Amino acid sequence: MKNTLALTLKVIPYSDRSKIITALTKDFGIVSIMVNNLTFKKSNFVSFTSPFTLSEVIIKETKSDLFSLKDVNIIDQNLHLRKDFEYLRYAGKMTKAIIDLHFQFKKSNTIFVLLEKFLKNIFINPKSLYMSFLLKVLLNEGLINPKLRCNICNSLATNLSSGETICDKHIQKGSFIFSKSEYDILHLLTYTKSFSDIKQIDLSTNFEEKIYLIFKELT
Numbered sequence: 001m002k003n004t005l006a007l008t009l010k011v012i013p014y015s016d017r018s019k020i021i022t023a024l025t026k027d028f029g030i031v032s033i034m035v036n037n038l039t040f041k042k043s044n045f046v047s048f049t050s051p052f053t054l055s056e057v058i059i060k061e062t063k064s065d066l067f068s069l070k071d072v073n074i075i076d077q078n079l080h081l082r083k084d085f086e087y088l089r090y091a092g093k094m095t096k097a098i099i100d101l102h103f104q105f106k107k108s109n110t111i112f113v114l115l116e117k118f119l120k121n122i123f124i125n126p127k128s129l130y131m132s133f134l135l136k137v138l139l140n141e142g143l144i145n146p147k148l149r150c151n152i153c154n155s156l157a158t159n160l161s162s163g164e165t166i167c168d169k170h171i172q173k174g175s176f177i178f179s180k181s182e183y184d185i186l187h188l189l190t191y192t193k194s195f196s197d198i199k200q201i202d203l204s205t206n207f208e209e210k211i212y213l214i215f216k217e218l219t
Ligand SMILES: [Zn+2]
Pocket: 150, 151, 152, 153, 154, 155, 166, 167, 168, 169, 170
């Protein structure tokens, strides 16, 4: 038996009264959890099968790569996400990014705390929080480390190439090119510890696409 905190990411109906949950756990990274005997009498089990729910779970390893849910205590259903379609949309993008990461988290605890905090505060600025989330996941995994100076020649830099910071002279095929103001925002979104810093930031669709492509390329 294992006891941990879990965030429900994805739900697959399995049979009449069973569902398989993909969850991010604080201690074991991403796991699949079978929930059996779902009835209205077990409202905590039912709530657990709703996406974005934060709970404390007791799970048991079964023969395959699957856990079964033994008990659950719901901490927060994050119902505020359902107040606005934009909140739900960007919350969905964040959880999808986590599911798409096919490697083991070096520090699942950090990613868990990050996702929990970002889901809770998404109303502050959904798109900027999503961008900041992707950059912070890459930073945490050691895949980017945006600096203000070129890694090769130490000139002022505003571009990323395979996760490395580079200046305009060292741009190569496949580099991601940013304007100075865009790069300042990227830098801020990566390192900020305060949501109030990013509350007013208005990001272009082009910027969002570039960050998403960097995330896809490096993960
Ligand atoms: Zn350079």
